[in-house]
Amino acid sequence: MAEMISPKERMKREQISMPEQKPKERIFNFKEVPLGYTREQAIYEAQRCLQCKNAKCITGCPAEINIPQFIKKIVEEDFSGAYNEILKTDALPAITGRVCPQEEQCQMYCVLEKQGKPIAIGRLERFVADWARINNVHGELPEIEKKTKKVGIVGSGPAGLTCAADLARIGYEVTIFEALHLLGGVLVYGIPEFRLPKDIVKYEVDEIEKQGVKIITDYVVGATKSVDKLAEEFDALFLANGAGAPRFMNIPGENLNDVYSANEFLTRSNLMKAYDFPKYDTPIKIGKRAATIGAGNVAMDSARTALRLGAEKSYIIYRRSRKEVPARIEEVHHAEEEGIIFNFLTLPIKVLGDKNGNVIGMVCQKMKLGEPDDSGRRRPIPIEDSEFTIEIDMVIDAIGTSANPILARSATGVDTNRWGYFIAKDTTGATTREGIFAGGDIVRGSATVISAVGDGKVAARAIDQYLSSGKSLKNK
């Protein structure tokens, strides 16, 4: 057991940075960029935690992890204990430890944040989860009395998985329906291997399955079976099928051969492993000069993937300025280190192609920032006569998603808003049809993994309350 250090010593220590693959090496591989803390680094960092009585960090965690408690166990070198402490509320610790924007959540509330050196909670969470996986340590399954009621969950992304794990933990019979052939939703088709290795997703999904959750893949609810039919078979339903449909800019030339949606580009590379073509059968065509439109996390993932797949130049084209970039700072930093070229205040207005449909360039317009718009960000305004052409041969649209209508079409009485997203109460996930709950991107639009995890937790609690009160979809 590592020693507890004095408060004075704690305050003196600086945050431990995490080792990373060097940019010049990593742009030629799909291996994970951050390498994780060593055991010694984790303990040293954990010792800095002040173990606040009234720990504010917990309030910043949608997964409701008892943060000081698991950090204390790291100091005690009881990593198995730390793992089980996290698993009490977060079934996906290796995932949330990697992709959560901790700087805006738990770490923002850390007392040491004021001195610019909050505890690296995410890195510690990741360390614990990785330690468990590497040492083949599994979560303790609590002794529970099995309940007879059945819950159906649509989608195996972070919302669905979390809801399933929380309900299984209290004894419900849970079935997850997944449309694709692999589990994890955006965790497997969207987020690249170099940010979230897929064997990690598989491990955490397997852990959830071990809790008795039944999983059915290749099942497109809305097509294979309607929500209305499922509602006759389950006592409650949780709809978490993700946002799904890609958005395009609706500019001329956007259906040329080498224009991808980020969804298609990333799905080919991540889910179908096109980066390992022809060992895997799915092809992906990479240009010499790739332009990614947008500046969110998905845009960073796309531009960095294009680079790894062989693009000589990989551009980000964004109509606002650096200040408005929605991606995590860490992702922008990684992208810049790797040589991604940022074009701010630039709006694509036309994609140019040859007669065979291949992209040969893109006409853009320069922008300037005007008054703030509804989102509070300064509105980009086109500058007259500022058009110019950039020479590129592939385009990736990463400007967000809209609601996929397939599921909603088959769900009578589950209302959607004018953008097609399900209307669900913040506090419960309850939709307009009793017994049917919803969460994740199909409610929020394009949001984050951790907000989906939070939705899964909220819905699990509400579903338990609904069923505990004797209600059921079947009694209707």
Added chain:
Amino acid sequence: MYKIVKKEKLNDVIYSMWIEAFDVASSVQPGQFIILMINEKGERIPLTVADFNRKNGLIRIVFQIVGKTSEELSKMEENDQLFSFIGPLGKKTEIENYGKVITVGGGTGIACIHPITRALKEAGNEVISIIGARNKDLIIMEEELKKASTELIVTTDDGSYGRKGFVTQVLKELLDKNPGIKKVWTIGPPIMMKVTCDTTKPYKVETIVSLNSIMVDGTGMCGSCRVTIGGETKFVCSDGPEFDGQLVDWEEFANRLTRYEGLEKESLDEYKNSQHECKCGRRTN
């Protein structure tokens, strides 16, 4: 896993398989498609459903060898298992009693037009079917189509069977003879569907085509299958696969089908090399 229950070689390049997939078979409708993967390293390929048997939970697919996946699939045998098989995807054909209608099938499109033809006839339509291919050997499912339609006309380009010539020549004659034709469905190679639409255009008969774009997920998530219909971008997987043929941007559609031509060839060559088992040295690369 999804079992291949029955396999049949229809000719040198076209195969038929019945796949056990209870969930798909219980809800499939004419005009819909499935997506399959042979194994976990495979690609996801869409195939329009050629027939189904709800009672036994079976879906029939008919495919032509065009690349690695179809080549590999053709080598699979009865009782082998497919890794993934999802569906039914896409919107179903709008079946109602229109009166007198024509269905036109070419190549493997003959298989795709089969359940549509049958459903139209069952709905009370008088259905004339025209199926065509380059020569006699390439005509498939003639018996099934004969049963499914009121009248069947077969054409071959070289005259080795049925009427000599293209399906569109027969179609034009029928349209001239029958001013009461209400609607036409056509499924086949893109150029055949386009020429069919050109043929019906002067007669102002609504003509429905079923598009076979390149897809990944097949559920509206990736947009790989997008096409321009009447100036608007649509997804074949979730808005289609059937569209008003007169509104399709055929040039763009044909271009987008060639997106991976070079890579597809590389994949097929690599596969053929790996299957080559003699010791002549061809496998060394």
